[in-house]
Amino acid sequence: MKSLSIIGAGKVGRVFGRQFSAHSVFEIRQVLNRSLASAQQAAGFIGAGEAIADWAALRASDIYMLTVPDDQIAASCEALQQRGLLGSHSLVLHCSGAKASTELAAALSAGAAVASLHPVRSFADAEAVSAGFAGTICSLEGDARALAVLEPALKTIHAQVVQISADSKLLYHAGSVFASNYLVSLMDVALRAYMAAGIPAEMAKAMAQPLAQQSLDNVFRLGAAQALTGPIARGDMQTVEKQLQQVAAWDTAVADIYRAFIPATVDLAQRKQKG
Known part of the structure; x- marks a missing residue:
């Protein structure tokens, strides 16, 4: 089972984390948020993962899911690359609806696979979304290596997958x-x-x-x-x-x-x- 760490686990990150963990798709390794209290709440919601609030405590994972605000995606990816956490074995994805996988240029430069994943639904109530996640339509775009991992993972958590192009994301x-x-x-x-x-x-x-x-x-x-x-x-x-x-x-x-x-x-x- 591939390991997955979540950076910026708000409602979207928590829901995906719980789904991936509950269906034994990925091992949730760490949850990095701005505060330890927030990270602990997120890990508690997910039911797995070590809560951390310091980039220095981040360990290597197979997959990094960035569910940070759009304007922090590129910087968060760069932070992963600068800490030497990325390589040809790595996969980095973000969950922005408007931004494409091109935001993850730093990961590409390190040889990692990249993708963007966006669930087409409202996340106002994370508990309700998680309970009724099956059937959620998720748009997915990225390179072939990333799609080969993420598409079957999404189908395992009973999402419907629609592939789109980076150019049409906005x-x-x-x-x-x-x-x-x-x-x-x-x-x-x-x-x-x-x-x-x-x-x-x-x-x-x-x-x-x-x-x-x-x-x-x-x-x-x-x-x-x-x-x-x-x-x-x-x-x-x-x-x-x-x-x-x-x-x-x-x-x-x-x-x-x-x-x-x-x-x-x-x-x-x-x-x-x-x-």
Whole structure:
């Protein structure tokens, strides 16, 4: 069994660590975090691994998984290389959605295999994600040696693997941002609009939740075009213009969001008519 050390074990690192350990895919050797308390909490969640908070205590492992913030990936990889921990036997991967395996140039220079691995789901609740991890779609890109190790490892923990290219990583991640991050932001705007119209907060949630969930269900059941309803779908641009003016009087930043969605929604409505 190959050994794996995790550097920067936040929610993503903890979940993968627990999955790899529970399914006997890799031996979790060490968990390196900024503080010993954080490393101990991570190792406790994983159920394996020596908790450390000092780079000097890091021992050699077959695999290093960097689940640090994006702007620390390259520096963390360089730290591994400078400490002489990397060679042709090593594999270094990171779990950024936006960054590609090209961030791991220092590992490549030492002859190590490199990859980027990104799970396509929200990690707001690490315990819940870990309990329901099976079926999680993971994008994977890197060199052939890394993929030969990681693809079967991911399948063993019951992930679905989709291989992508390094060149498409940012555009791929933008899709995830729209589907998750911006969707959350949009729902916040919807709730604030209800409340600005005099609807109590709890009632606003009760109104928005079924509407949002039914709309999403329709998108994936019928397709986006057929799921579209509302004034633009009906061709009622007069209502759209009046509504935009009202929104602008309330919040100009939200009006900018409303305005930005008009062309895309008009295009979607036209596709619905053709379909």
